[in-house]
Amino acid sequence: MTERYVVAIDQGTTSTRCIVFDRRGQLVSLAQQEHKQYYPKPGWVEHDAAEIWRNVERLGPEALRRAGATIDQVAAVGIANQRETTVLWDRTTGQPVGHAVVWQDTRTDTMVSELDTAPGAEGVRHRSALPLATYFSGPRIRWMLDHHPGLQERAERGEVLFGTMETWLIWKLTGGLHVTDVTNASRTLLLDVHTLDWSSESLAFFGIPRAMLPEVRPSIGVFGTATAAFPGVRIGAALGDQQAALFGQTCFAPGEAKCTYGTGSFLLLNTGSELVRSTHGLLSTVAYQIKGEPAAYALEGSIAITGSLVQWFRDQLELITSAPEIETLARTVTDNGGCYIVPAFSGLYAPYWRSEARGVIVGLTSYITKGHLARAVLEASAWQTREVVDAMNADSGLALKTLRVDGGMTADNLLMQFIADVLDVPVVRPLAAETVSLGAAYGAGLAVGYWPDLEGLRQNWHRAAQWLPTMEAGKRETEYANWQRAVARTFDWIQA
Ligand SMILES: Nc1ncnc2c1ncn2[C@@H]1O[C@H](COP(=O)(O)OP(=O)(O)O)[C@@H](O)[C@H]1O
Numbered sequence: 308m309t310e311r312y313v314v315a316i317d318q319g320t321t322s323t324r325c326i327v328f329d330r331r332g333q334l335v336s337l338a339q340q341e342h343k344q345y346y347p348k349p350g351w352v353e354h355d356a357a358e359i360w361r362n363v364e365r366l367g368p369e370a371l372r373r374a375g376a377t378i379d380q381v382a383a384v385g386i387a388n389q390r391e392t393t394v395l396w397d398r399t400t401g402q403p404v405g406h407a408v409v410w411q412d413t414r415t416d417t418m419v420s421e422l423d424t425a426p427g428a429e430g431v432r433h434r435s436a437l438p439l440a441t442y443f444s445g446p447r448i449r450w451m452l453d454h455h456p457g458l459q460e461r462a463e464r465g466e467v468l469f470g471t472m473e474t475w476l477i478w479k480l481t482g483g484l485h486v487t488d489v490t491n492a493s494r495t496l497l498l499d500v501h502t503l504d505w506s507s508e509s510l511a512f513f514g515i516p517r518a519m520l521p522e523v524r525p526s527i528g529v530f531g532t533a534t535a536a537f538p539g540v541r542i543g544a545a546l547g548d549q550q551a552a553l554f555g556q557t558c559f560a561p562g563e564a565k566c567t568y569g570t571g572s573f574l575l576l577n578t579g580s581e582l583v584r585s586t587h588g589l590l591s592t593v594a595y596q597i598k599g600e601p602a603a604y605a606l607e608g609s610i611a612i613t614g615s616l617v618q619w620f621r622d623q624l625e626l627i628t629s630a631p632e633i634e635t636l637a638r639t640v641t642d643n644g645g646c647y648i649v650p651a652f653s654g655l656y657a658p659y660w661r662s663e664a665r666g667v668i669v670g671l672t673s674y675i676t677k678g679h680l681a682r683a684v685l686e687a688s689a690w691q692t693r694e695v696v697d698a699m700n701a702d703s704g705l706a707l708k709t710l711r712v713d714g715g716m717t718a719d720n721l722l723m724q725f726i727a728d729v730l731d732v733p734v735v736r737p738l739a740a741e742t743v744s745l746g747a748a749y750g751a752g753l754a755v756g757y758w759p760d761l762e763g764l765r766q767n768w769h770r771a772a773q774w775l776p777t778m779e780a781g782k783r784e785t786e787y788a789n790w791q792r793a794v795a796r797t798f799d800w801i802q803a
């Protein structure tokens with residue numbers, strides 16, 4: 308048998324990675340490339356989908372070269388992608404229509420506020436199990452159809468296609484297959500999460516023609532065979548990156564949860580084949596679906612700004628020159644000096660869903676140094692996690708016993724300790740740091756029989772680090788109350 312590897316494409320918000328994995332789930336090689344972020348107006352965030360495809364085309368062969376592998380040794384390729392980012396392109400030329408509109412983009416906030424109280428909104432919320440928010444793809448498609456002359460008519464004729472990043476990449480990889488998977492489709496506001504197909508009523512609500520939508524498929528199962536980047540290799544899986552991380556962390560059983568700390572942070576709790584509706588501001592989402600099996604669902608606490616607050620501290624305030632320096636700076640002081648930063652840069656996501664909120668720094672006095680600000684930046688990620696964990700405990704009726712973490716910010720020991728302290732549960736990080744890619748690889752490998760079953764994959768999970776809670780309960784609750792008072796000050800900042 309010459310097939311020895313599975314390759315994952317992790318198409319993230321800031322960069323694209325191609326990673327080669329072996330049968331033990333170990334990383335053999337990695338090739339990575341950042342892409343340009345476009346901020347044309349306040350609140351707008353765009354990517355060039357053509358640039359992202361060029362990166363995939365280059366990184367795939369590069370990762371194989373670094374592994375010393377040939378294409379015929381690749382059993383399958385899996386895709387994990389930034390979710391909700393909206394790409395439209397011309398079916399004939401394959402050219403994107405303008406830039407992709409990124410998940411953090413808030414240009415649809417006025418439209419979303421109006422739609423939220425429009426007739427039919429309750430049905431959209433019920434079928435999608437999502438709040439009406441700028442975060443999801445549906446309003447972005449509407450915005451693009453409204454702002455490019457003639458696009459609505461072309462979309463109705465099926466000349467212009469919609470996709471999130473996995474759809475765009477599969478279309479390019481296969482030379483024209485127009486498909487999505489259930490996890491990505493569940494982030495559009497257009498899917499009925501019970502039937503796992505597009506809802507005609509929700510499409511009518513947004514005025515989006517079905518002809519422009521991809522076919523919805525299970526996340527794990529052969530989508531087709533690549534003709535570009537990995538010619539001849541089967542595409543075995545596509546998953547939203549956060550669902551891929553849940554899969555890569557082997558959270559296959561109801562009650563298992565992970566939080567990925569990247570640009571934003573996303574805590575997902577597997578709820579099994581039952582869709583649990585949140586009454587505390589979380590999303591219900593599809594966790595994954597293996598072809599021929601029922602879908603598994605998850606409750607999700609989505610936090611828009613965590614690692615990107617560190618980037619802001621580095622790039623806009625220029626108080627550090629690299630992300631890891633924030634820990635060194637934060638360690639120059641013993642506490643936050645009474646200062647809290649609430650990074651409501653894109654409004655607040657879970658559990659508040661307030662698009663009119665904007666960020667605040669509170670508790671400033673002449674005592675505050677940049678060390679205190681660095682602490683407040685890191686602590687913001689921890690307090691936001693505490694809010695979604697509280698919501699999750701309330702929704703599920705189960706208290707979280709331990710939190711599995713991954714993502715770039717988990718390199719920060721001060722932050723990980725603070726998270727254990729404010730949650731009052733152990734925080735554990737696996738040896739396999741690239742859980743998003745691993746999840747995509749696991750899915751693709753399962754689809755083609757490279758790995759036999761889920762149980763086998765569990766054996767690959769090994770603990771690399773653990774942080775145990777040490778904070779005294781009184782201090783934890785006082786500081787949490789301060790944080791919540793700070794959050795309240797972000798509300799109603801943007802006024803219509
Ligand atoms: N040592 C660190 N301390 C705090 N934040 C960090 C550290 N290292 C990286 N980060 C943050 O983590 C993020 C990158 O994580 P990553 O998982 O690669 O993100 P993504 O997949 O969302 O692009 C960046 O926003 C960066 O600011």
Ligand SMILES: O=P(O)(O)OC[C@H](O)CO
Pocket residue numbers: 318319320321388389390391410547548549569570571
């Ligand atoms: O690409 P990431 O890691 O920032 O993840 C983005 C999420 O999928 C947005 O929902």
